[in-house]
Amino acid sequence: MNRRIKPGHLLIISYALVDLVGTILLLLPIASHKPTTLLEAWFTATSALTVTGLTVVTTATHWNLFGQTVILILMQIGGLGLMVLATIILTMLGMRIQLGHRYLVTQDRNYFDLTGVVRLVRGILILTLTLEVIGGILMAILLPEAWSNGPLWGLFFITFHAVSAFNGAGFDITGHSLESFSHHTGFVLVVIVMIQLGSLGFVVLQELFLNRNWRRLSLHSRLVLSVTGAITVVGTLFFFLSAFKNSLADFSVVDKMVQSLFQATTRTAGFTTLSISGWTEPFLFLMILMMFVGASPGSVGGGIKTTTFGTVLLAIWAIVRGKKEVVLFEREIDPDSVTKAFTVTVMAGLLAAASTLTLMVTEGLPFMPVLFEVVSAMATVGLSMGITRELSGFGQILIGLLMFVGRIGILSVIIILAGKERRRLHYMKEDILIG
Numbered sequence: 001m002n003r004r005i006k007p008g009h010l011l012i013i014s015y016a017l018v019d020l021v022g023t024i025l026l027l028l029p030i031a032s033h034k035p036t037t038l039l040e041a042w043f044t045a046t047s048a049l050t051v052t053g054l055t056v057v058t059t060a061t062h063w064n065l066f067g068q069t070v071i072l073i074l075m076q077i078g079g080l081g082l083m084v085l086a087t088i089i090l091t092m093l094g095m096r097i098q099l100g101h102r103y104l105v106t107q108d109r110n111y112f113d114l115t116g117v118v119r120l121v122r123g124i125l126i127l128t129l130t131l132e133v134i135g136g137i138l139m140a141i142l143l144p145e146a147w148s149n150g151p152l153w154g155l156f157f158i159t160f161h162a163v164s165a166f167n168g169a170g171f172d173i174t175g176h177s178l179e180s181f182s183h184h185t186g187f188v189l190v191v192i193v194m195i196q197l198g199s200l201g202f203v204v205l206q207e208l209f210l211n212r213n214w215r216r217l218s219l220h221s222r223l224v225l226s227v228t229g230a231i232t233v234v235g236t237l238f239f240f241l242s243a244f245k246n247s248l249a250d251f252s253v254v255d256k257m258v259q260s261l262f263q264a265t266t267r268t269a270g271f272t273t274l275s276i277s278g279w280t281e282p283f284l285f286l287m288i289l290m291m292f293v294g295a296s297p298g299s300v301g302g303g304i305k306t307t308t309f310g311t312v313l314l315a316i317w318a319i320v321r322g323k324k325e326v327v328l329f330e331r332e333i334d335p336d337s338v339t340k341a342f343t344v345t346v347m348a349g350l351l352a353a354a355s356t357l358t359l360m361v362t363e364g365l366p367f368m369p370v371l372f373e374v375v376s377a378m379a380t381v382g383l384s385m386g387i388t389r390e391l392s393g394f395g396q397i398l399i400g401l402l403m404f405v406g407r408i409g410i411l412s413v414i415i416i417l418a419g420k421e422r423r424r425l426h427y428m429k430e431d432i433l434i435g
Contacts, residue, residue, distance in 0.1 A: 040062075044071065051407070052376075060173045124202045243279070285368075314333065
């Protein structure tokens with residue numbers, strides 16, 4: 001590894017190069033039915049690589065089979081992680097995984113340390129392919145409409161949406177997300193499960209499905225499951241109560257609950273089974289908060305992460321009670337982790353606020369749609385209130401950069417920009433008034 005290039009910078013450069021290749025492929029005349037501009041190709045490639053799902057052209061009608069295949073591959077690369085794929089290729093070639101490369105993998109996947117990286121990579125590959133195949137098979141069985149245009153198209157249709165669901169990408173080749181299949185309860189439940197599993201993070205999935213010692217889960221996994229479960233329950237109940245007589249009026253009680261669960265789950269994926277235009281304003285605001293929290297570390301999703309949110313809440317509760325230690329499940333959370341959690345939350349909030357203000361000024365759009373779009377991009381969700389295509393070139397570039405930052409991770413970007421402190425000086429301490 002070139003000593004002049006830091007690992008974090010190399011990670012960004014690697015993703016940028018793959019993004020560039022994807023952009024070039026989508027610019028080719030054989031990729032689309034209509035002429036494609038450079039901005040349209042770049043935005044689509046970035047959205048697919050960052051598994052976001054925001055689009056400036058309709059995926060189903062603008063791109064042909066070749067273009068949709070490029071998007072599919074970019075989604076899979078973004079979900080697995082570029083460094084994971086590189087490790088797999090190097091391992092298959094019988095090459096030794098160097099320390100620098102191991103560090104890149106841990107930074108790319110938000111892993112704990114450098115030990116067990118190769119084992120983690122193998123686990124990620126096995127879990128990803130296994131869950132995508134199982135989900136795809138269930139989708140194929142529960143959605144007969146997928147085969148209406150023949151077996152080959154049906155296979156591609158199922159594969160595309162299985163990869164998109166598990167990786168939380170939200171891309172579809174229907175032209176209207178999953179809204180046509182909202183009454184297929186079994187299919188909707190499969191998508192819910194795939195999105196939830198993809199959002200948990202591979203460390204948690206490894207403990208649940210490979211180690212299978214559920215009684216001795218790590219503190220990380222227990223925190224992830226607790227926060228994910230709490231957010232899902234709150235979102236489900238809120239949507240059920242707010243949309244019972246509106247968006248959910250035509251559904252049975254059981255389907256009302258399934259649809260409510262889906263709306264709470266899609267906070268990390270970007271699929272829709274009900275039009276966002278039918279959501280109430282309170283739920284739109286709640287969705288912004290849920291998207292801001294996002295998925296879990298090491299997962300396919302963005303946001304500040306569930307563990308960050310949980311740690312901040314626990315730290316605030318400890319401060320209120322006059323405690324210095326942040327304790328969960330009879331374990332004390334490392335103070336450095338608490339500091340990182342607050343840093344990530346504040347930085348993400350500032351980035352969202354600055355981006356929202358910038359777009360409101362440059363685009364002349366209302367506050368709620370812009371904030372929704374910014375948080376959706378930064379958390380790599382892909383939900384939109386319909387303003388993505390209305391944005392100017394500057395606005396689309398800014399949203400694209402937010403998607404890129406969301407995929408790399410707020411904490412990773414902070415570390416990369418900050419670098420290492422060369423000189424540590426200690427100054428006199430003095431109190432200031434707080435509150």
